[in-house]
Amino acid sequence: MSQARESDVREDGQIESVSGPVVTAIDLDAKMNDVVYVGHEGLMGEVIEIEGNITTIQVYEETSAVSPGEPVESTGAPLSVDLGPGMLDAIYDGVQRPLDVLEEKMGSAFLDRGVDAPGIDLEKTWEFNPEVTEGDDVSPNDVVGIVPETPSIDHKVMVPPDSEGGEVVDVNSGDYTVEDTVVELDSGEEIKMRQEWPVRSQRPADEKQTPDTPLVSGQRILDGLFPLAKGGTAAIPGPFGSGKTVTQHQLAKWADADIVVYVGCGERGNEMTEVIEDFPELEDPTTGNALMDRTCLIANTSNMPVAARESCVYTGITIAEYFRDMGYDVALMADSTSRWAEAMREISSRLEEMPGEEGYPAYLAARLSEFYERAGYFQNINGTEGSVSVIGAVSPPGGDFSEPVTQNTLRIVKTFWALDADLAERRHFPAINWNESYSLYRDQLDPWFEDNVAADWSEQRQWAIDTLDEEDELQEIVQLVGKDALPEDQQLTLEVARYLREAWLQQDAFHPTDTYCEPEKTYSLLGAIKSFNDEAFEALEAGVPVEEITAVDAIPQLNRVGVQDEWEDYVEELEDEIAEQIGELY
Amino acid sequence: MQKEYQTITEISGPLVYAEVDEPVGYDEIVEIETPDGDTRRGQVLESTSDYVAIQVFEGTEGIDRSSSVRFLGGTMQMKLTEDLLGRVLSGTGEPIDGGPEIEPDEERPIVGEAINPYSREYPEEFIQTGVSAIDGMNTLVRGQKLPIFSGSGLPHSDLALQIARQATVPEEEAGEDGDGSEFAVIFGAMGITQEEANEFMDDFERTGALERSVVFMNLADDPAVERTVTPRLALTTAEYLAFEKDYHVLVILTDMTNYCEALREIGAAREEVPGRRGYPGYMYTDLAQLYERAGRIEGEEGSVTQIPILTMPGDDDTHPIPDLTGYITEGQIYVDRDLNSQGIEPPIYVLPSLSRLMDDGIGEGLTRADHADVSDQMYAAYAEGEDLRDLVNIVGREALSERDNKYLDFADDFETAFVQQGFRTNRSIDETLDLGWELLSQLPKEELNRIDEELIEQNYVEEETEAIEAEE
């Protein structure tokens, strides 16, 4: 987080009461959302309510042993993040304190309290390469220089959005810290590599555009059936253990975004550790660099303070917007937005606010939509285009999608990946239910797939959807009479649909090859199943019994396409082999 | 700050409200002395400049307005020493085994600090429990939290005891583990019956396990509120033994349902806005603060592995207690009523069970190269067989294809030969996987589409197929 300087600290108040993460203070001169320091240990908090002389504060750290009478100081500034080089490859808590720095400062693997740390290293020097020269006119968000931050990402140093802009009078080139002045304007304003932005306000942008490029995920069911657009929004609801986190991790690994902001909001510690251990070793399929070079992690696990859980999604999206302003495509994953909503509920109930549905505060829907509104494909104010895609996991109690968080989320997002306990139980992964899920971006993304992958992309997809639909209907009959009672053509359709499910829709996230499937491979594998379908029906019409067709040796090899590195040749040979073997039957 | 007050204004359920004129810390420990000289301990739930709300652990019975209240000036601590091993303590951490007083090496607050996610080490060391349904299908690893979802009257305790008895890390058996880390069991009982408690204690004593265990006992007739501290004492002890004394600690907490009932009781007494089915809205956070205290830490030898046990009210896993638990833990093991009545021991229902840390804990060098594929294939085959059972009830076996019949047989054998093993049988991972191959070899080779072709060639049991069928 951005740190208050001594001089910023203004007025003193006193603690009046303490109840868990909620503290009230009297005689505190503070504004709504100001950051305050609570008690002798200076625990960080945020003003969330002011009533008469009483100020209510949510505290971002444990409050054990804090007592009434202890001092409270206001910084006079709202909760902000530090923005500048050094955020990639970083792992933060919910208020942007770097967890590695905390470990070092606390000298322990356990999180102590009252320790503050800036979001980016203030002492490290970066190579600043100016993009402006003396005499240039610059306005807010204009790029004044470039810092090669990681092998994948050039960090663009921008004029802060709230600056007046002006004429450049001095430019420094070379190695500087984020606090050194790199560009000076005629107004006297000194531009540094570091800027601050309050997390609860959206960074300004010109105009939202209709997204027309997919965020290619390398996941067959997503790219193939329910694609997400760059700048789009998606929700993944599902009961525990159905695959929300694995899907989010898959997207963080393989989506073709420039920057990934991964927010672990109130979930497991080990899942964050997994990311920290895995990502540095994985290669970004687009750039070939380490995945960590494009990733910023925010980890406020379930056992960390609940107020910081409430703020962690804002910290994440503000960082995402900052990179968007540089013209990058950013993808933000929030796992899980339900924990964020519960944090709101917990704080709200301590404030004794009037509860809405299931105890959630009445402003739940508004907060959710404000958050997802910050996603989009934007025309930035500096003339670049950038996007923030948001993918939120939702954890409905009892797996029941009718609950408020799922329902309010579905009202906003345009892509719905419904996880299904039944599929997960059968180890059909990803357990995304193809009947319930949808993507409202499908039509607007088709041209991209047709231009970049295959001209009949949407046609082929429609065939897959129709076949799966038909299977769904046939299954109901099978449940009653058994498969053998069906006419032969329907039996064959069931067999084809089985390959659609097992070979195409299923994808093993833990298999080194299958984990990522480029759209060309997704298309080609589907094509192979389609040509099996065509050959098989031709044979059936020619009078070959269905058992003989489905007993053809080569067919089950369709299930092995996913794990092939050299899939082009494999698919080509397999198609020939299937055609040949079926051909031999008549 | 040992000021004494006689200012109690209200007593309501487990809560006592008292006026104060000096500041009292949130979470601070309180002693209340009743007129007949009884001392009760409690904890500050809310502190304001003129009154405090106190949650009394040992029940408010006998407390009146003239009782005196003392604030001890600190939060609740656990007295820690390696000598706790072999001891039996009450639900509030006092010795009840007639042994000597605890002489602590140090004291620690029982509300543990969160492990910095950056400092964790990802759990990936296989723990062999000797139970095929777990080792083969839902592998447990060191530092995992893997609860048992059970129902009242089911043999979850037998399963927990079997795991505690049999758990080993195979490499250590072979003596390769030079670091000398030892295994310890912490047993935290919350609201269990005397009978269940005896069962555990007998087993612990008979097998000699007590020596390497610390037992915390809060029984059904002990005060409910006390249950909110028992797991915290147990976990504080576990962390101490793991990260201070290098033990690999297995923590068994039973029954988490009773713990959650206690939370609900306190919430109701405070007149809080309840969450789902009357449980507090913060129950997720509260449970996470317990379950997340499992794990491994970079640079530390020891580890904390948790097996919480809970009985699902009405066998319903969408009930808030199992539901919130499942959202926090790294998988779950279902103990099933039907399998139990069929006499399967342990009656583990594999399909909804899951170990999320399995993927990284198995495979070549950890268990065996074929482990992942075998387990995947057995899942798929068992699920398919299970599905067909409904259909068989309607159309009969004859109406089904040969392929379907094979799957039905597989599902039956899977339950009676693989899951069924008895609470006293200890199977090595090799035995478990070989047994898996035997069962899978009943299916035609082409059906094994989740297994690497090379592995099929190496392991598929060609003749055995008939042998097993003949057995029936």
Ligand SMILES: Nc1ncnc2c1ncn2[C@@H]1O[C@H](COP(=O)(O)OP(=O)(O)OP(=O)(O)O)[C@@H](O)[C@H]1O
């Ligand atoms: N695409 C996949 N490929 C292989 N296995 C998967 C896949 N998706 C999920 N799984 C399996 O399902 C398990 C549970 O998935 P995950 O942890 O993502 O669930 P979740 O929905 O996030 O649950 P929770 O709400 O409790 O966090 C994983 O540990 C893994 O074994």
Ligand SMILES: [Mg+2]
């Ligand atoms: Mg998850």
